[in-house]
Amino acid sequence: MKFLVTKDLAHSTLLTYLMSAVVFAILLYIGLDVILHAYIIGLDRSSIEATLFGDEVNFIEPILLDTLLLQVHIDLFMTLFAILILASIYIRLYANKTMTKWIVHLLFIFGMLAPVILILAYFIGPSLSMIWLITFMIWHFLALFVAMMILKKLLFK
Amino acid sequence: MAFFGIVCCYDDLKETSLQMKNLALYAIPIGYMLIYVVLILASGLWLFLLSQGLDSSEGVLHTIESIMHRPKPKSLHNFIEVAAPHLFAIGTLIFVVAHFMLFSTNIPQKVSRLVSMWVFMLALLNIVSYLAISFGLLVSGWIKLVAMSGFVLLFLVLLGMVAFSL
Numbered sequence: 001m002k003f004l005v006t007k008d009l010a011h012s013t014l015l016t017y018l019m020s021a022v023v024f025a026i027l028l029y030i031g032l033d034v035i036l037h038a039y040i041i042g043l044d045r046s047s048i049e050a051t052l053f054g055d056e057v058n059f060i061e062p063i064l065l066d067t068l069l070l071q072v073h074i075d076l077f078m079t080l081f082a083i084l085i086l087a088s089i090y091i092r093l094y095a096n097k098t099m100t101k102w103i104v105h106l107l108f109i110f111g112m113l114a115p116v117i118l119i120l121a122y123f124i125g126p127s128l129s130m131i132w133l134i135t136f137m138i139w140h141f142l143a144l145f146v147a148m149m150i151l152k153k154l155l156f157k
Numbered sequence: 158m159a160f161f162g163i164v165c166c167y168d169d170l171k172e173t174s175l176q177m178k179n180l181a182l183y184a185i186p187i188g189y190m191l192i193y194v195v196l197i198l199a200s201g202l203w204l205f206l207l208s209q210g211l212d213s214s215e216g217v218l219h220t221i222e223s224i225m226h227r228p229k230p231k232s233l234h235n236f237i238e239v240a241a242p243h244l245f246a247i248g249t250l251i252f253v254v255a256h257f258m259l260f261s262t263n264i265p266q267k268v269s270r271l272v273s274m275w276v277f278m279l280a281l282l283n284i285v286s287y288l289a290i291s292f293g294l295l296v297s298g299w300i301k302l303v304a305m306s307g308f309v310l311l312f313l314v315l316l317g318m319v320a321f322s323l
Contacts, residue, residue, distance in 0.1 A: 101182060
């Protein structure tokens with residue numbers, strides 16, 4: 001992360017291009033991650049509950065704990081790296097804005113809560129399934145916003 | 158000339174102050190990273206215990222005991238399926254966490270180097286240890302348990318060192 005802080009690279013066009021490219025890649029990742037979770041877990045109440053708790057009417061078995069936990073394990077890792085890169089660049093570009101601190105806090109909190117709530121929902125019950133969906137969508141929209149703000153500053157300054 | 162010097166000095170001061178503000182803000186992602194890593198380690202441990210037969214009827218201690226005496230058989234295919242992503246992911250994770258020790262003024266670099274290299278070695282041992290069980294070189298799963306607990310404990314020490322340096 002040192003390269004993001006040092007002033008020696010403040011006016012490097014190469015760094016601008018590199019940061020834009022990595023943010024663009026993360027932007028695509030965020031979009032595809034939503035689609036991936038729509039396939040694996042579902043993005044509406046009935047499909048989330050059918051995945052987590054099964055559906056007797058349609059003969060759907062609930063997801064296995066180890067399959068769900070593996071997804072949560074992978075999600076935590078991927079979310080950490082995506083948010084760490086986004087937050088580092090965002091702080092570099094918007095350090096003087098008061099909102100920066102709160103946006104970074106919210107991004108990390110919701111990014112962490114989503115997988116944790118998903119595994120809790122499996123044990124506690126359907127009441128948490130919508131909370132998972134809300135936290136999941138909030139961190140994705142926040143990451144989308146941060147990525148767009150970074151690209152705006154880098155490409156249209 | 159003197160005026161130019163003052164302007165440059167003012168610019169440097171402004172730049173330094175902005176960098177200091179940046180550094181204070183960077184404590185936020187680093188702090189959250191530590192929590193994420195703890196969650197990743199916890200979910201990884203849980204996944205391993207599940208793969209060894211942990212369920213609601215048997216407790217953690219019983220599962221550990223069964224790993225000691227008769228670890229679950231794993232084919233080479235199963236081993237590579239788990240080892241390949243973990244070699245990349247654990248290596249990257251240790252590197253990212255440990256590189257923050259470069260900025261630490263509280264802990265000597267020599268200590269950071271020693272701890273991070275041991276974490277790397279234990280991580281490698283943790284990943285490859287099941288190979289000895291799969292190929293029948295070891296009947297007992299003690300090597301996996303020792304490597305895994307050593308890796309997790311030392312990684313927690315490294316996380317503590319980063320937290321202390323924040």
